[in-house]
Amino acid sequence: MSAIFRLSGSLKDVVGGKDEYIIEAGHTVREQLLALGIVPETVAMVSVNGAMETKDYVIQDGDTVRVLAVVGGG
């Protein structure tokens, strides 16, 4: 029951440079961000297996989750 959780861009710096975590499934993306010390509002987008999801998505076994920081806007 594990999943891959990847941080991109400036989010890596928030957690000291590590960009990939093997995590337990069953939590929401928002909970996982808070557990890593990342303020959810600074995350613009959550991608799960290549498709966009909300931060309330419950991470499933085998998922690859990528979170992207808000960059600069339109």
Add this chain to the structure above:
Amino acid sequence: MNGYGGHILRVNLATGQVKKEPTPADLARDYLGGRGFGIYFLLKEVPKGADPLGPENKLIISSGPLSGLLVAGGGKCDWTCKAPLTGGYASASMGGHFTAELKYAGLDSIILEGISPKPVYLFIDDDKIELRDASEYWGKGSMTVEKMMKDKFGEEFQIAVIGPAGENMVSFAHINHDFGRQAGRGGVGAVMGSKKVKAIVVRGTKSVPVADMEAYRKAGMALYKACKDAEGLQEWTRYGTTIVTSWCNEVGALPTRNFSAGSFEGAQGIYGQTMREKIVITDKGCFGCPCPCGKYSKTKKYNSYVEGPEYETIGLLGSNVGIDDIEAVAQANLLCDEMGIDTISAGNVIAWAMECYEKGIFTKQDTGGIELKFGNADAVFKMIEMITKKEGLGALLADGVKKASQEIGKGTEKFAIQVKGMEQSAYQTHNATAMLLAYMTCDVGAHHNRAWAITYDIQVGRDKVVPEKVARVIWLQHFRPMFDVLGACRLQWVELGIDRDLYVPLLEAITGIHRTWEDIEKVGERIWNLTRLYWARENAGFGRAWDMPAPRFYEEPPTSGVTKGQYTKLEDVNKLLDMYYEQRGWDSNGLPKPETLEKLGIPQELVA
């Protein structure tokens, strides 16, 4: 001249004369291109007090030194004129493929002067340049005409065209190109319509000289590689600008029911994910773009095809008018494109009218029987048509929300969401002080593209009023619009986080002139001050009052959503302006001090 087409094309519409002039080398050196050329010609050649829709106004269309070359996103074209919407400076940036053909035809700018006695279109095929009769196209929709012209001349011709709203001189009429790209804001389409120019058709086959071919190839490929390797490329390409819709809703930045709230209960229905699943059929990019943000969509409900909607349109013609159905937003987008009106201003002004209706200020007698309530998609479609035709209530709304609210009075000015007469784009700013300042001081009115500072608000504390936020806004105002000067798209830097230093060797290889970003930003600062001088020259009494936001943002807290109850105090609005003017070297009324102009090397001929 390396990096340039080499000529400025002047078109005298009154006499039908067309004339090419060499692009001055010092103009290219000091103003680079794009909106730099635009403000230079506007200040120098359009007389003080010119009627925006009269013969003295000029429409200046310019590519930049990065346009049409081996540059990721080198497809941007600037359209500058005196704005019918605001009475000040208009500069609208258009993507697509037009700018590349312009350059291949050997042109850096086209300057449309005077007024034609009859509807015409400008036809450019390299050195064959003609004004031709447009009577068969006049009165028809933008994309209908683009298709007719593509069928007639061939796919390789690029076309910029106005719709009926431009012909009718609706103050926020836009110019369409590539079936869904626009020079959108300020009423540039109305100026083209006032000149009776239906379209510009261009094809070019010439080479553009570059200074160092090998360095150009290397630097160009390095920029492409950076885009292809960028984290987030897959998601960006899949969703384009709609990627931010859910984030905006989450942080209370999604304009909802005429900016009365920043979170929308029906947002799920207009999210990028929903759009991708329900209506998107393919991706669509501009010239040379490796990360296309355009989405081409098909609606089932309306059986229609449209490019978009992108985020701004979703915000203004979705949540801001209370619509939670992405198909209805797409249909409203299509109608605006075909009629030739800016979706941002349209969604904003219709939302204002809806609020007036719900408050009993407008009745069915005013609306022509339309139930003009938030969430009524059919009413939105009808209002787009009425604005285009200047029919009934549409005639009032066609002047923009500032003038409409001044005419109606009854306190409606307080919820007319605009700055300097331009309707605010799709970021709610009750409690985002950097973004609020960005809108207040943007040089075309309340538009987001010069300084998108809302993420900075989130990072440092959204209600903080500190010099660092002001400095950030000023830096963005110098840096971001330089993409509109260089003739390239900023989204590779903005959305993919591409290292901006990759552009430095590329610009040098193309032009043969070494410039650092500091040098380029200095040009940006010079242009910013020139646009300010233009506003002051054209508007008696111009100053601080013109930078004030809609009172809604400092008097009425949002009624719902995550920012419920939060707003910026008036004293903080003024504090933001005080800090901004001081950091810019402007006086307390917001006008550049003589020593600031001198420091920036602004020529006296442009100051008078």
